[in-house]
Amino acid sequence: MLPLNAIIVRINEESPSIRTFFFDLQFETMKPGEFVMVWVRGVDEVPMGLSSKNSITVQKVGEATSKLFELKEGDSFGLRGPFGRGFSLPSKEEKILVIAGGVGAAPLAPYAEAAHTAGSEVHTVLGARSAGDLIFEERFAEAGNVYISTDDGSKGKKGFVTDVLSDLNLSVYDKIAVCGPEIMMASVFRLLEDKKVLEKSEFSLHRYFKCGIGVCGACCIDKAGLRVCKDGPVFSGVQLLDSELGKYMRDASGRRVKI
Numbered sequence: 001m002l003p004l005n006a007i008i009v010r011i012n013e014e015s016p017s018i019r020t021f022f023f024d025l026q027f028e029t030m031k032p033g034e035f036v037m038v039w040v041r042g043v044d045e046v047p048m049g050l051s052s053k054n055s056i057t058v059q060k061v062g063e064a065t066s067k068l069f070e071l072k073e074g075d076s077f078g079l080r081g082p083f084g085r086g087f088s089l090p091s092k093e094e095k096i097l098v099i100a101g102g103v104g105a106a107p108l109a110p111y112a113e114a115a116h117t118a119g120s121e122v123h124t125v126l127g128a129r130s131a132g133d134l135i136f137e138e139r140f141a142e143a144g145n146v147y148i149s150t151d152d153g154s155k156g157k158k159g160f161v162t163d164v165l166s167d168l169n170l171s172v173y174d175k176i177a178v179c180g181p182e183i184m185m186a187s188v189f190r191l192l193e194d195k196k197v198l199e200k201s202e203f204s205l206h207r208y209f210k211c212g213i214g215v216c217g218a219c220c221i222d223k224a225g226l227r228v229c230k231d232g233p234v235f236s237g238v239q240l241l242d243s244e245l246g247k248y249m250r251d252a253s254g255r256r257v258k259i
């Protein structure tokens with residue numbers, strides 16, 4: 001599949017290190033949690049979740065994302081996709097808990113919106129390092145209740161999303177959707193396991209992708225050998241029992257890197 005050419009029509013600065021790039025293509029049938037392979041010409045092709053049917057929301061962490069941050073309106077990048085398995089869409093009258101950390105809010109904002117539109121009751125726990133790093137608070141607030149945590153206490157509860165979760169009755173939710181830094185997701189995973197609600201949960205994983213379509217095996221996770229790009233990136237909590245989550249991931253050469 002050749003990449004489509006996506007022209008940037010608007011750029012929103014969400015935080016000092018996170019920007020949303022709106023483009024001139026519309027992925028009308030995309031499911032929240034699905035991703036696109038973004039071809040940053042001359043640099044690399046990297047996976048990004050869709051933050052809406054016509055946007056990606058990018059955190060500047062390295063070479064490709066720094067190059068994306070140099071692009072202006074009217075510039076373009078290549079896009080393949082959408083690919084992968086997204087979050088299970090809720091039905092009417094379900095109670096949904098969304099747990100988002102940092103740029104992990106990107107695929108979860110359209111999920112919260114889709115759940116709200118479907119008639120579900122949506123509660124979001126939104127965490128970040130500090131108030132200025134919180135993204136999409138308004139989008140989550142339009143979909144339902146929002147509980148905030150910041151590491152430094154500059155907004156909401158001081159601490160981590162797990163500190164907010166400890167105060168909630170998790171048994172009332174029908175579905176729990178999680179995306180954020182792996183350390184955060186591993187802590188949430190343990191907490192959901194302790195509270196015996198893991199079977200209601202889904203986690204969106206980040207791994208190093210090459211092909212993005214399930215052929216090369218670069219993103220396989222231990223022990224089951226699931227391909228994050230094709231079998232995921234969204235997995236049920238039960239699928240991740242006894243997996244490498246929170247322990248290690250593999251780099252471009254396949255070597256294990258401790259988390």
Ligand SMILES: Cc1cc2nc3c(=O)[nH]c(=O)nc-3n(C[C@H](O)[C@H](O)[C@H](O)COP(=O)(O)OP(=O)(O)OC[C@H]3O[C@@H](n4cnc5c(N)ncnc54)[C@H](O)[C@@H]3O)c2cc1C
Nearest residue numbers: 046047048049057058059061062063064065106206207233
């Ligand atoms: C399915 C999927 C969906 C994704 N969705 C998004 C998204 O919506 N928005 C987004 O910003 N990113 C997302 N990512 C992560 C994104 O693909 C990487 O951040 C990107 O590939 C980094 O490329 P780079 O060349 O800029 O950094 P590299 O040069 O490859 O890495 C530079 C340094 O940053 C570290 N690094 C790499 N990725 C991350 C990370 N995610 N967080 C912190 N440190 C990191 C590396 O270990 C390395 O030390 C997603 C990943 C997957 C697999």
